Amino acid sequence: MFMSSVDIAVRALRQLEAEDIKVLAKIEVDMSRHRYVPERDILMMSGLAEKEIRYRLEKLNGLGLIHRWVGSYIGYVLSTAGYDCLALNALVKMGVLESLGKPLGVGKEADVYDGLTAGGERVAVKFHRLGRISFRQTRRFRGYLLDRRHVSWLYQSRLAAEKEMEALRLVHPCGVSVPKPIGHNRHVVVMGMIEGDCLFKFKEIPNPEAVLNEILENVRLAYLKSRVIHGDLSEFNIILTPSNHILIIDWPQFVRADHPNAEDILKRDVWNIIKFFRRKHGVIRDLQEALDYMKRPL
Ligand SMILES: Nc1ncnc2c1ncn2[C@@H]1O[C@H](COP(=O)(O)OP(=O)(O)O)[C@@H](O)[C@H]1O
Ligand SMILES: [Mg+2]
Known part of the structure; x- marks a missing residue:
């Protein structure tokens, strides 16, 4: 087994x-x-x-x-x-976690499990996995390279968790719809559990226009109020709840609004979403209009 x-x-x-x-x-x-x-x-x-x-x-x-x-x-x-x-x-x-349950999602860069806090709250426990190398790769990399890579999976995974926790702590208090940050240690982040499924999994959604609006509102709120840009926004990192609301997950690659490439990164995030809604749900939204909306003061 x-x-x-x-x-x-x-x-x-x-x-x-x-x-x-x-x-x-x-x-x-x-x-x-x-x-x-x-x-x-x-x-x-x-x-x-x-x-x-x-x-x-x-x-x-x-x-x-x-x-x-x-x-x-x-x-x-x-x-x-x-x-x-x-x-x-x-x-x-630390009193953060009491037990661990089933896998919720096993991806390329993280394994996510459900869990319970000491207070009985259901949480998602995300194990960051970066710099994972396969056996085949291990054989290809020798000496010095393997050396560097070996230490770096520990370091990269911890860094990703720290960055994700930092992002959640910045955006959650501003009312951005994300899982609640609960605790963190090494390469592991503990956050509020969300009911629902990734956006890409739905063939049809009840009111796609409203869902798109809600996504853009949250991207704007993060940008204007927290000064944070997600950096990897797509239908894979948005969860649609049973009541047709959204949460944005997976934040380790976020950048600050004063990052030298902030404009491009924001544009790419917004474009990914607009493109997805056009292709899959037939909602037409103008990119420039959406970007102007991002900048309009709250
Ligand atoms: N807070 C959460 N509540 C419930 N499920 C989650 C939560 N966070 C992540 N997941 C599940 O785990 C999957 C992977 O999480 P994600 O943060 O996107 O990591 P990665 O894409 O790096 O593997 C998601 O697609 C989702 O199914
Ligand atoms: Mg993801």
Whole structure:
């Protein structure tokens, strides 16, 4: 049976003790300096006896949270599941997350699961996955390149989560229709759960003109009030709710309104939406008119 890295992480988390987390965290930190974190460095970490650390490494390796590498020396790296484990453990400790449920969407750059907060609120838990490289690619990239890429999946995924959280915190208080930001750790963002489906999935929608207007209103509100431009707006990043309202999701590539290419990025966002409504729902809207509307003071 196929187990996703989140499945592996959730299962492992129940069996982890504080010392295991310490060893994982040590490897995480040292991965910024090493392609494979030397075993001898881990064995020297403070607070734990060498014998105990050896036992923990064996356990973590068996659970699939780290990979052991044997070359000119013995080293370890975190697996995706190991990184998921560190983030989930922190979110639980922070009192943000209580449990994790089913996958809501598994995309190219993120895996999204439903979950519950300690207060019983249903949330969406988004694991950012950037710089994921396939086995085939791994074989193609050797030496230095693999080196750089190896560290960068940790770094890029964390950066994407931080940026998405930043965007949600900027636009949500301004009344832009987005999931509520709830918490964040490492490469994971916890946000309000939305009922509904991505816009591209609907063959027909009840009042497409009103839906288009609502999208443009929200793009304008984000732009004028939060000074934020989505940057990857399309029918794939808009959710239509059962009551025919929209929410805009997936914000890690947002830019500020004072970005040097802000105008072009805004134009591209608006054009993507207008084009989609023309092609799929027969709603004709003039691009320049929509752009003028974006600039008209609130
Ligand atoms: N807050 C949310 N509530 C419910 N479902 C969500 C939420 N955020 C994302 N999803 C689901 O997960 C999918 C992927 O999310 P998205 O943020 O677009 O990530 P990416 O496109 O980078 O994989 C969405 O298409 C949607 O089905
Ligand atoms: Mg998306």
